[in-house]
Amino acid sequence: MEERNISGYIIIGTGIRYLMHVQEGHELGGDGNVMDNIQRFVRACETHGLHVTERLAILEFGPIVQAIIDSRSAEVNDIKEIEGKLPVVDAAKIRTSATKIRSTLLAEANGLFVHVARDKRFATEKLLKKVPTLMSPGVFDRLPRVAQYDFTEAGRCIAFETPTAAAFHLMRGTEDVLRFFYCSIIKRERRKLMWGPMVDHLRRRRNPPPLVLLNNLDSLRVSFRNPTQHPDKIYDIEEVQDLLNLSIDVVNRMIKYVDPLTSASRDVALEALTSGQAESTESIVVSAVES
Missing domain, CATH: 1.20.120 (Four Helix Bundle (Hemerythrin (Met), subunit A))
Structure with missing residues (x-):
């Protein structure tokens, strides 16, 4: 383009x-x-x-x-x-x-056509070029690289009205942030880096993250992530904008929660995502139904 x-x-x-x-x-x-x-x-x-x-x-x-x-x-x-x-x-x-x-x-x-992106609940310029401004200040820069890519792509998909593709990127990006969030908190005896087991493990901690965050993560997994990962759901443009709001909310909450952690802990979490502890995308897709 x-x-x-x-x-x-x-x-x-x-x-x-x-x-x-x-x-x-x-x-x-x-x-x-x-x-x-x-x-x-x-x-x-x-x-x-x-x-x-x-x-x-x-x-x-x-x-x-x-x-x-x-x-x-x-x-x-x-x-x-x-x-x-x-x-x-x-x-x-x-x-x-x-x-x-x-x-x-x-x-x-007469044979050339211009396709114009229409403003929605989010301004087209922000969806195409300024996705970081949709999150709380500084949050986007703290996200893992893959999550940054997925949220950027989700903005473009919403701007060009491909809502189901946008939902896929939103859920993938949110899951990547969840992995980072989980690895920032859990240092030993980690579960599989899959959505359900990670949230369940965090719930069982002596000092778990805020209940509202864990409940919202579970709701996203059951109502949106799983149906999106499998060929069970088609989104319209209004629904995917709601999903963008929900995804941004949990991402803001996760980054805010881990922000007080030392930079060393953050580095360990990022290393865990890139050193092979995370499952491959293919294995996650195959076993997603278990989560």
Whole structure:
């Protein structure tokens, strides 16, 4: 996917309109004048994939521009630097060429489509570029790398309205944070790094994490994670935004809880996630039903 500013399409439209109505005596050089409009039009067509229109514009405008350059005694390095007024003959040629090019432009543009991401309960810009701002300050930077990736992808999936894919990333990202959370607290005799056993082990501790957090984690597992992991559930765009809120809430709570831990403990937890103690994704999928 490529991000494009829509100003380029505006340049194409205003440029061809200017050239269709250009008159003798218009300034040749300088910003916004004849040569600048020709140059910007051709470049905008190239940038925005209107290659048939671009080639026709080069064929039509090229000889006209070259004739104007040849009529100058001094060397021309940039056509926008050409001084003088547009001759009557060249003005007529440009108008004729621009009218012809416009027909091709409209025909080619008719086969191109722009897909616009609509704002939802979350602003599109935040979903696409600023997912960390949806969490409590500083939380995203403390997440494991995979969780950061999954929450970023979930934001993009919601922006582009692929809600079931977003749910998959939300649950995967939340589970990765849960593993980090569990390994930050449990230093010895860890259970399998699977959602159900981890939460159950945390519940049985003498000083367990807050009950509201553990209950919310269990609710996510039963109501969302398991149906999402297996082909049991299809989400709509509203439901997955609710799930985003729920996921962010438990992630904020987990990171807030482990934040007072020493950096050494955090390093041990991260190492546990990357040293082979965590099961492979394949084994987790196979045995997910057990959790």
